[in-house]
Amino acid sequence: MSMAKPQRAALKAMSTRLSRLAELSADELEMLQAAEREQRRLPARRDLLSEGEPIGGPRAVLSGWACRVRTLADGRRQIVGFVLPGEFIGLCQHRNPLAPTTLLAVTELVTCPAPRSEPGSGLSEAYARSTAFDDHYLIAQVTRVGRLSAYERIADTILELQDRLAVVDPAAAVRFRLPLTQELLADALGLTAVHVNRTIQALRRDGLLAWQNGTISFPDRSRLEKLVGYAPIRISGLG
Amino acid sequence: MSMAKPQRAALKAMSTRLSRLAELSADELEMLQAAEREQRRLPARRDLLSEGEPIGGPRAVLSGWACRVRTLADGRRQIVGFVLPGEFIGLCQHRNPLAPTTLLAVTELVTCPAPRSEPGSGLSEAYARSTAFDDHYLIAQVTRVGRLSAYERIADTILELQDRLAVVDPAAAVRFRLPLTQELLADALGLTAVHVNRTIQALRRDGLLAWQNGTISFPDRSRLEKLVGYAPIRISGLG
């Protein structure tokens, strides 16, 4: 096998997403693109970071999926959230931070460093907005797991994931690869894999979800949104 | 009854907590104490802020409890977290932020503005650490609601609340007032009030929880901690 080295397609999820989050200067854009060339590659199913461990500098995911996991003493697992292309790991304002969760590569992963920003700059605004989105995702996760039925949880999650993917890859708004096993979904949703399986079948039967070979699409997205009360996230006014 | 006007004891939860989170300069401390005199009082059971609404400047809670709520279209409610004395509302780095949750006063509430900090200052480090704690609380909340049994959820929550209260009020480490109805607890834990009630009775029967007239204590805290796998939060190394 030919490991590592460069790859053909340029990966630019970080700069793409950040420039949608705020107005960036030409300098900042260039800096980001330079950072995107310092890639680090990681095999699937590997921990990038363990809970309680000191965090290295902030990094962005350029391709692949990661998830943030809490594992209990008896082996129960809760996935607290996913990290998608263009999103960040370890964005943190204070000194000597420790990882609040373990970070697990769901698929093979390409990451790059997230450059430092000047206070008051466009880039720092973009980071701040990214952080605000992360916050919303966590809040949405609490609500999902706390108050939605299994049926609603699954739909709501996948709807959110589609929106997040589409920020960086417009094609995802039509259909997208979901690289999750039903067991991972279960761990994210506070369910068991068996029940996730049955519930997905129900969604399919109801004509609300198509999931073939790991590719997702929604036959009638707006009906589904209404049914589970999904609404896209807004973090700021005048935006 | 003698309502309102000033109050006897000086409220200083904000400066107390912040100075435990980082080394503050004398100037900063003074600024905080000045801010603590600009109090705003709010009756219990009132919204301070609604989901999706523009946020005013950041504020701290000086006394009383608030909670962050998501309400679904059909009336289901999820409490995403609590805000205790010394903790913040609307700490946010980006411009024109919208509230991600509704903010509800659980008890009567006294708040004050949270002064701006200079980048790189001790105060800004303290804010950053406070934010990191908020993050942890949210992550813990996901894990609780996603993977713990009712019994564990209740214990784990109350243990966490005790630790958080004790930051500002050492006496809370022995026993403290929990101003929550069983219904509020239920909405926080993704349970029903009826089930919360039965579960609390179980905790009492097991000699793990004493709850009389709204005052909580733990007859054997370390046993309880082990039983539910509770561990205090650490956000940073060398700290």
Next chain:
DNA sequence: CGATCGTTTGACAAGGGTCAAAATGCGTGG
């Protein structure tokens, strides 16, 4: 072509929800 991982199915169990009513507590006003 076995091994392994993920999905699917079935039968059954249990944790927690629902509904309804009784009991308790508490602030208000007489």
Next chain:
DNA sequence: CCACGCATTTTGACCCTTGTCAAACGATCG
């Protein structure tokens, strides 16, 4: 001090969603 009204807690009976255990099925990979 008592009486009322409301909110909260408590109890009981029953039900439903989701979990558990086990096995079969299907893909993918050395």
